[in-house]
Amino acid sequence: MTRAVLLNDTSARYHHGCSRVSRLLKAGLAARGVEITASALAHTDWTRTPGFLSALEAAELVVINGEGTLHGGAEKGQLLLNVVDHPAARGKPVAVVNTIWQNNPPDWADILRRCALVSARDSASHANLLAAGVEQAVHVPDLSLSERVEPPTGGRKGLVVGDSVRHSVRTHLARYAQRQHATFVPSKTLTSTLWSRWPARHLLWRVYNGVFSGKVPDFMMARDEAAYLEILSGAMGHVTGRFHGVCYSILAELPFLAVGSVTSKVQVLVADAGLNPDRVIPVEALADLPLPPPFDETELGNLRRYKEDAQDKAQDLFDRIARLA
Structure with a gap:
């Protein structure tokens, strides 16, 4: 198993979209032998999450769930990106996934250019990333859509x-x-x-x-x-x-x-x-x-x-x- 840590884990948000994204992200990685050994929950300081820094030190991979966080140069977005330069993450690949990218400072793009993989959840964010020089950026629709759902066959009402x-x-x-x-x-x-x-x-x-x-x-x-x-x-x-x-x-x-x-x-x-x-x-x-x-x-x-x-x-x-x- 590959050991990984996850930042901005939205599984505890009591929000059905966020919880679905977190579940499907973890399941998709687990099916490929990637074990999330520690998570930093959304809207928490990962540097103060018990056990997270030691798990980061031992991890082989860092995953950041960008979701709705990386826009407007928000402080919580900066906190997520700070992991890229943390000593415990040095030399380890960082994947930023399912992210929005809108109205962010230029130095954020500098950080993303050093990430191994960047995945935008919409075409506008993807275009913004490419324009900012993040050439490895790809477009993958929101991960809440990544699991097939059979449309209902019965009658609908209301x-x-x-x-x-x-x-x-x-x-x-x-x-x-x-x-x-x-x-x-x-x-x-x-x-x-x-x-x-x-x-x-x-x-x-x-x-x-x-x-x-x-x-x-x-x-x-x-x-x-x-x-x-x-x-x-x-x-x-x-x-x-x-x-x-x-x-x-x-x-x-x-x-x-x-x-x-x-x-x-x-x-x-x-x-x-x-x-x-x-x-x-x-x-x-x-x-x-x-x-x-x-x-x-x-x-x-x-x-x-x-x-x-x-x-x-x-x-x-x-x-x-x-x-x-």
Whole structure:
């Protein structure tokens, strides 16, 4: 087995997109004889994670899950990249995978040019990396798409409304769910049984979304990624403000409309998948929004090719990472 460490492990984020990415990344590497001997969880300081530095010293490979972190020159992104020059990582190949790359300082590109492998999760990030001189960069769609999902064969019914990382957008989405009598299903979850009980559950919905008037709609928190995918697979439409909400819609072949996020990642994902750009809407459109339109034949064909491409490229990526050591 090849010993590796993983930075920005998103498995403990209670976010169905993040947990799916982490699971599939680890499984893809394990199937090729790469053992993750230590992980530094997302939003933690890896230099202070118990046992991580000793595992880094003993590792043969360093893997950084870039995910939604490497944009805007954010401090947490700099912390991830600092591992490249750490004495314990000296001489070891570093793979940066599943990363966004947008509006970052030039010295970050200098660091990435010294990495053995860099994989961008969208075409715009890939183009930005190449323009910054990171010539080894490749494009592999988000790893949440790397495992095949069989589209549902039964009937679909009902509208699911998701959440957003931005509180103001969550509020608009929640009010839209009220007007449409939709089921509100965030892409995050809380595991305590407290939140399954009324009135705690209703209070959580109101505080989380900032909506303190009107009826609380049907509110579900999927217990895990499989349950989240099952809910979406049974719906006839999805309106979301989350990047991974769109990824799950693509997996389930569920017609969707999406409010843009804090970066251009949703717009680029929709374009990369060959879908109608009108599926990305401004938040103001939620005031008078119809149900998501069905995919036309062109969209559905593009979507299916995109999923197949994502799966093939992910397998090749895992092979390449395993060969680094």
